[in-house]
Amino acid sequence: xxxxxxxxxxxxFIGRYLLQDLPKRGFRVRALLRRPAGVPLDAAxxxxxxxxxxxxxxxxxxxxxxxxxSAALAPGLLSGTPEDDYRVMNTEATVALAxxxxxxxxxxxxxxxxxxxxxxxxxAAVLTEDAPAAPESAYGRxxxxxxxxxxxxxxDWVALRPVLVYGPGVRxxxxxxxxxxxxxxxxxxxxxxxxxSLLALDNLxxxxxxxxxxxxxxxxxxxxxxxxxxxxxxxxAALRRGFARxxxxxxxxxxxxxxxxxLGGRAETFRRLAEPLVVDTSALAALxxxxxxxxxxxxxxxxxxEATIAAGG
Numbered sequence: 001x002x003x004x005x006x007x008x009x010x011x012x013f014i015g016r017y018l019l020q021d022l023p024k025r026g027f028r029v030r031a032l033l034r035r036p037a038g039v040p041l042d043a044a045x046x047x048x049x050x051x052x053x054x055x056x057x058x059x060x061x062x063x064x065x066x067x068x069x070s071a072a073l074a075p076g077l078l079s080g081t082p083e084d085d086y087r088v089m090n091t092e093a094t095v096a097l098a099x100x101x102x103x104x105x106x107x108x109x110x111x112x113x114x115x116x117x118x119x120x121x122x123x124a125a126v127l128t129e130d131a132p133a134a135p136e137s138a139y140g141r142x143x144x145x146x147x148x149x150x151x152x153x154x155x156d157w158v159a160l161r162p163v164l165v166y167g168p169g170v171r172x173x174x175x176x177x178x179x180x181x182x183x184x185x186x187x188x189x190x191x192x193x194x195x196x197s198l199l200a201l202d203n204l205x206x207x208x209x210x211x212x213x214x215x216x217x218x219x220x221x222x223x224x225x226x227x228x229x230x231x232x233x234x235x236x237a238a239l240r241r242g243f244a245r246x247x248x249x250x251x252x253x254x255x256x257x258x259x260x261x262x263l264g265g266r267a268e269t270f271r272r273l274a275e276p277l278v279v280d281t282s283a284l285a286a287l288x289x290x291x292x293x294x295x296x297x298x299x300x301x302x303x304x305x306e307a308t309i310a311a312g313g
Contacts, residue, residue, distance in 0.1 A: 004028045005212065006064040006106070008097070009071030013169055014112060014204065018070060021205040027212070032060050057097075061104035066212055069094060070112040074172075075139045086142035095149035102155040108218070110211055113147055113159040115223060115279065116140035121268055122194075122275030129161070129221050129283055147221055158211040159221040160204075163279055166298065167201030168305045173272060174198075177232075178306060181239035189233045191251035194276040196232070197225035200298035203291040210289040222287075223279040228295040232273045238296040242303025 005022060009015030010031035022029050061067070073089035098109045119127055120136035135141045150157040166174045180187060207224045230238070237247035254274060261270035281289075293301075 003065040015070040066108040090142035094146040117143035188252035190249040195229040238299035242300035
């Protein structure tokens with residue numbers, strides 16, 4: 001019988017894709033949901049339970065072979081005291097769920113962490129898991145603290161640290177870039193030379209499948225990204241190919257762009273555009289993981305899908 005995977009976050013951007021894709025890779029998936037109204041029709045089974053109170057989830061975790069934990073409090077979703085909010089939802093709930101999975105007899109806990117557990121929005125050197133973790137945000141610190149909490153358990157665990165993930169339904173910074181690429185206007189990004197790693201949903205799902213089936217124990221984080229690294233201009237060009245448009249890029253001196261973003265209160269956005277963030281996925285590749293789609297191809301597909309939706313297709 002196919003392995004049974006308990007999946008949290010099944011109604012979110014990443015979790016929804018995993019719910020659809022993992023069965024194609026030979027897994028049965030049980031969605032762990034907070035509300036009955038959100039039950040996805042394509043789950044092998046769905047169980048209602050609050051990950052913030054995992055002591056009540058013994059039935060939800062019964063007979064599962066592994067847990068894939070993709071539910072999280074993402075940056076910018078809540079106001080108030082961010083550090084406390086992130087700690088409760090991303091750290092404490094993760095470790096408590098892992099303890100519940102351990103009691104239920106699960107063999108492995110796969111945690112969707114983030115590259116922000118390791119670095120800020122940019123990094124001068126190529127990042128590997130061996131580099132000292134230096135998160136710069138409450139979100140990143142909460143993810144790193146969750147990894148450290150998992151390391152204190154007997155249960156075998158894996159933390160995947162994805163870079164910026166893209167695919168149909170993407171939100172946040174990548175959605176903003178798609179919106180820019182969809183616009184008919186020329187964009188002043190042609191002089192930006194820094195390269196950045198991205199991650200297609202297809203390649204993330206392949207990474208999850210790889211660590212679910214790899215011989216253990218693993219008990220470590222893995223950075224995960226597509227093989228290619230692109231400049232922001234190359235990203236826009238790929239997206240515009242998907243929109244059936246020319247690149248439409250022209251160069252503006254970087255200091256002028258930096259000043260413009262700073263005046264608009266978007267200094268961190270500029271860092272994401274103009275400074276590098278490249279990761280080395282050799283450790284994950286050593287387990288047998290191979291990216292299934294190239295970054296240019298994935299971005300073209302994303303834009304084509306967005307164009308179809310906009311056209312009502």
